[in-house]
Amino acid sequence: MEGANIxxxxxxxxxxxxxxxxxxxxxxTQLSVLLLSSRTKDYIQLLLGVMLAFLxxxxxxxxxxxxxxxxxxxHLVKLISGTLFILxxxxxxxxxxxxxxxxxxxxxxxxxxxxxxxxxxxxxDKTQIASSLFATEYDPGMVFIxxxxxxxxxxxxxxxxxxxxxxxxxxxxxxxxxxAVFLLIGLSFxxxxxxxxxxxxxx
Numbered sequence: 001m002e003g004a005n006i007x008x009x010x011x012x013x014x015x016x017x018x019x020x021x022x023x024x025x026x027x028x029t030q031l032s033v034l035l036l037s038s039r040t041k042d043y044i045q046l047l048l049g050v051m052l053a054f055l056x057x058x059x060x061x062x063x064x065x066x067x068x069x070x071x072x073x074x075h076l077v078k079l080i081s082g083t084l085f086i087l088x089x090x091x092x093x094x095x096x097x098x099x100x101x102x103x104x105x106x107x108x109x110x111x112x113x114x115x116x117x118x119x120x121x122x123x124x125d126k127t128q129i130a131s132s133l134f135a136t137e138y139d140p141g142m143v144f145i146x147x148x149x150x151x152x153x154x155x156x157x158x159x160x161x162x163x164x165x166x167x168x169x170x171x172x173x174x175x176x177x178x179x180a181v182f183l184l185i186g187l188s189f190x191x192x193x194x195x196x197x198x199x200x201x202x203x
Contacts, residue, residue: 012142013149016134020127021150028185029125030158032117035178037162042110047159049114054151057122061132062144075193081120082189088117089182093175121185127151 024030033050040046122128127147134143 009139009142012138013146016131016138016143016146017150019134020130020147021154024127024151024154027125027127028188029118029121029127030154031181032121032185033114033155033158034162034165035181036110036113036117037159038166038178039175040110043159043163046110046114047155049111050118050155051148051152053115053117053119053122054148054155057119058128058131058147058151059144061128062135062140062147064132078189078193081123082186082193084116084120085182085186085189087186088113089179089186093179121189 033046037043037046131143131147134147
């Protein structure tokens with residue numbers, strides 16, 4: 001009986017861990033972390049900001065279960081997220097022209113940028129929704145451990161890859177790509193918000 005309980009507990013951790021890990025791999029949130037890490041050397045501050053955002057967004061989803069999607073209108077968050085991503089993309093491109101190779105994120109900016117990018121993009125994202133659904137089927141504490149472990153591992157990998165690329169690829173090329181990607185992600189958020197049924201009902 002005790003062995004069965006251990007296996008069941010491990011399943012409640014591993015299933016969310018694997019599912020969220022696969023869903024997040026190559027997702028816009030991890031791409032954002034990668035690009036931000038290529039613009040700073042304060043990797044710990046960036047990781048702390050990113051994980052705090054995941055903790056609040058996905059931790060809240062696990063806490064309230066499937067009710068999370070009705071707390072805040074998803075289209076409204078997507079509008080704010082899209083605007084923020086576009087502004088960040090413009091700032092990156094403008095900073096590249098104005099400051100050249102000196103353009104980078106300070107420790108405070110690394111933390112704030114990591115937190116704001118991930119928190120807003122994660123709200124209503126498939127990872128948050130999946131986390132809330134897993135919490136209705138399994139023990140929320142075990143789901144939390146599994147989800148946060150997956151997100152921590154992927155974030156560390158994304159930061160390492162960003163650090164690796166920043167040392168081997170021309171900084172100006174990375175900056176232009178980062179700015180363009182943030183603009184595209186922002187536009188995709190705005191398009192998604194404008195085409196959502198919730199937003200259509202308002203207008």
